[in-house]
Amino acid sequence: MAKGLPKTIGKLRASGYQVVSVKQEMRRNLMQKIRTGEELFSDIVGYEESVIPQLENAILSGQDIIFLGERGQAKSRMIRSLVSLLDERVPAIAGCEINDNPYRPICRSCRDRVAEEGDNVEIAWLEPEQRYGEKLATPDITIADLIGEVDPIKVAEGRYLSDELTIHYGLIPRTNRGIFCINELPDLAERIQVGLFNIMEERDVQIRGYRVRLPLDVCLLVTANPEDYTNRGRIITPLKDRYGAQIRTHYPRRVEHEIGIMEQEMYRFDDADYEVIVPQYMKEIVAEITRLARRSPDVNQRSGVSVRASIADYESLLANALRRAIRIGEREVVPRISDLPYVIPAISGKVEFETVEDGREEQILEKLIQGAVVAVFNRYFNVVELEDVVIRFKTGLSVEVSDTLRSPEYVKMNRQVTGLNRAVAKLDTEGKPPLVASAVEFILEGLHLNKRLNKDRVAGRVQYRG
Numbered sequence: 001m002a003k004g005l006p007k008t009i010g011k012l013r014a015s016g017y018q019v020v021s022v023k024q025e026m027r028r029n030l031m032q033k034i035r036t037g038e039e040l041f042s043d044i045v046g047y048e049e050s051v052i053p054q055l056e057n058a059i060l061s062g063q064d065i066i067f068l069g070e071r072g073q074a075k076s077r078m079i080r081s082l083v084s085l086l087d088e089r090v091p092a093i094a095g096c097e098i099n100d101n102p103y104r105p106i107c108r109s110c111r112d113r114v115a116e117e118g119d120n121v122e123i124a125w126l127e128p129e130q131r132y133g134e135k136l137a138t139p140d141i142t143i144a145d146l147i148g149e150v151d152p153i154k155v156a157e158g159r160y161l162s163d164e165l166t167i168h169y170g171l172i173p174r175t176n177r178g179i180f181c182i183n184e185l186p187d188l189a190e191r192i193q194v195g196l197f198n199i200m201e202e203r204d205v206q207i208r209g210y211r212v213r214l215p216l217d218v219c220l221l222v223t224a225n226p227e228d229y230t231n232r233g234r235i236i237t238p239l240k241d242r243y244g245a246q247i248r249t250h251y252p253r254r255v256e257h258e259i260g261i262m263e264q265e266m267y268r269f270d271d272a273d274y275e276v277i278v279p280q281y282m283k284e285i286v287a288e289i290t291r292l293a294r295r296s297p298d299v300n301q302r303s304g305v306s307v308r309a310s311i312a313d314y315e316s317l318l319a320n321a322l323r324r325a326i327r328i329g330e331r332e333v334v335p336r337i338s339d340l341p342y343v344i345p346a347i348s349g350k351v352e353f354e355t356v357e358d359g360r361e362e363q364i365l366e367k368l369i370q371g372a373v374v375a376v377f378n379r380y381f382n383v384v385e386l387e388d389v390v391i392r393f394k395t396g397l398s399v400e401v402s403d404t405l406r407s408p409e410y411v412k413m414n415r416q417v418t419g420l421n422r423a424v425a426k427l428d429t430e431g432k433p434p435l436v437a438s439a440v441e442f443i444l445e446g447l448h449l450n451k452r453l454n455k456d457r458v459a460g461r462v463q464y465r466g
């Protein structure tokens, strides 16, 4: 406990401390942050003009919020970052399971203590993290889990009734005076939703047939998949009506945002011996794979394709590039087109396929990768400008590349093929062989996908020919 803070109810009162509701507290602190220009969600990319203003307005108006969005749209992260709107410390009655307001306790035990000890009742100071809770909704969650349970022995003894009941508190009361988030709300059984509505709106709830008054002070946030949400009957209407704001989250709308998140979130190691250099086009390809997956009819769009797919793909791509660099004794780690098949294990776990046909998944992913490469290639080049390269191949040239081929081999190729040099130069290789290698592969594959070069796979290598 911090020094100098009042330790009893009496001292708290003497200090003039005012207890405000959690929504008032969040609103006040948000206003302060807006006033000082402090960014509320500095690590959330791409929501500056869409989601964040709506969220701030919802907090300023004290509304309960439903976040609607597919998986991997930073919903949980945004909700957790709302903890930063809580005061550094707030007082609660010490030892209370539900963080009772020292001036107006609601639990039986605190009211008894205040009646007996008055102003001498001790208080504790809660930190923001202690005032946040969340739960993934599942059909088997009960009222006891979320709200509470009455003690069956005491009920049998007939000792308590109504708000005199002794309650074993569930998750939401334990987050009293804080923020509680229920993820995937539509998965809660209807009966539980009714209980939730009662606690929010009527401030009482039926437990084992007893009407229990529970005037909680909770900022209750929920998330839902848009399709479940619009599905009739998945959320009971009164509960739906209770929420003041529906905020629709989305995937990054721009490639730069997808790349920004990828780079921010990827797992980083400190390998002093190796320098990782990722050409911009390789980043764009990774982002584009995810973006194409989000539009693919073969991918289940209800589940969506999380930014986590981009992050995992990016990590796998760099891992293969590192593995090669170690093996062939190069210091610079630069991913190439021939590293792309190694993202398949990463993305496979991140998308759900519409088809159930075994083995088709890999084909679908290969197509997505090819689609991404050609889309990015066509942003950088017009095949017409590479016609001299194509002609060189038409006269009988062929080259072999692979994910284990040493970079100087590509430098030779680059010299050998008329016109290739000029195209490679456009990609800013700083004269570094591993960057030349990556550029050469990008151009050859781009020409192949534009049907200007043929490609064969031979024993783990790829051959391009006219």
Ligand SMILES: [Zn+2]
Pocket (backbone or CB within 6 Å): 093, 096, 097, 098, 099, 100, 105, 106, 107, 108, 109, 110, 111
């Ligand atoms: Zn209490």
